[in-house]
Amino acid sequence: MMVKLGAAVGAVLLVAVLAAAGVVNAVSSLFGSSSSGHVNCAKPIEDIPPAFCALYVAAARVCPGLDWSILAAIGKIETDHARLDTPGVTSGENFAGAGGPMQFLEPTFAGVLGRHKLPPGGATPPSRYNPHDAVYAAAFYLCDSGAPQDLHKAIFAYNHADWYVRDVLAQARRYADAANLGTGNCAEVRAATPAARVAIEFACAQLGQAYVWGGDGEAEGGFDCSGLTKAAYHAAGVELPRTAHTQHDAGPLVPAGETLLPGDLVFYGTSRDIHHVGLYIGAGQMIHAPTFGQVVTIGPYRWPGDDYYGATRPHSAVST
Structure with a gap:
């Protein structure tokens, strides 16, 4: 479903x-x-x-x-x-x-x-x-x-x-x-729900794929940030909107200060311009498609000077 x-x-x-x-x-x-x-x-x-x-x-x-x-x-x-x-x-x-x-x-x-x-x-x-x-x-x-x-x-x-x-x-x-707080690597995926696990495993399989603006996968030669998260959750049975901003607005939001769980989506920008999204995999790490000239990779979800905005938990919509 x-x-x-x-x-x-x-x-x-x-x-x-x-x-x-x-x-x-x-x-x-x-x-x-x-x-x-x-x-x-x-x-x-x-x-x-x-x-x-x-x-x-x-x-x-x-x-x-x-x-x-x-x-x-x-x-x-x-x-x-x-x-x-x-x-x-x-x-x-x-x-x-x-x-x-x-x-x-x-x-x-x-x-x-x-x-x-x-x-x-x-x-x-x-x-x-x-x-x-x-x-x-x-x-x-x-x-x-x-x-x-x-x-x-x-x-x-x-x-x-x-x-x-x-x-x-x-x-x-x-x-x-x-x-269920996650390991931060793809060799040992740990997740609270089957949907989160499937989404993470899909994203892990895309490591090394090229960043392509508007890219939804192999047919376009790679992914952009929201294309990757949309495809990952599509594999898990959750249909997300296409852009980072609309994915954030689709929720459900993770309350500020609550511990992130593997499978949460993490967003960057402002209320008027959310420009980036990644898939949290635990231990402070996310999988994301960073920008032009780079590939799908694992990296910290927080760094000095970032514009982290918040997180959503789409995997909570599917429990089995």
Whole structure:
């Protein structure tokens, strides 16, 4: 599809008890999601241990549409990804009976095992203290409780507290944003949405193409700046206007001061004359067709004396 722009009873985790003991970390942020299939756990994502990151990403797939960051946020808030030095994390139970990195009550964990078969790779028999088994069980439990269609309901089932839901969603957004800030190079494209990823990959394939005024691609011998961004988003199923100015006006605008995401378009000029546009790919870098005599290249999106005007997020119009 082308998008045109410009037109359960008891068996829950007793985190509230842990919170009263002062061991739950709440983070104030906004929730967002990312594509689990494109998360690179080999590179540090905030404070998540790589082995746990890989588990969160893999386990999220047993509940289609559940974002890995929700599992990661629960793992963080429950036990700091099993780093919390307190009874009931690696062995034993807390005084409320919870145990393991995802803080399952034994009846809750047993209930999940009664409904689902955990994938290979964990303990024999499955154990709530085994990170593999605990994370997969959490994914199944959330799915049984309404995820991903109703995340609030699912997380509330995990722990009956509105503050807990808010904190999980906030932490999830933090992790998702950290995973999707981009690498700044074409060897490892990282993006928050499939549309942004496709647009970046298309633009990366044009590196070295000549700058041609009014150029829309190979048929004209190259691209100009807005021709490149238009073609990149056309490949992603988003139809942009032709010029830099009209592309900016098509939006949606990224609020000033908000962190840029890979796939955002960055613009230069003034309110009366926006004369250049590039495709942001993270780490302060963009792909763009600079000017006459140059080729499509990667370069910083900010530099001393630039006339940076703002950014838009056309990839937000397509989520799948």
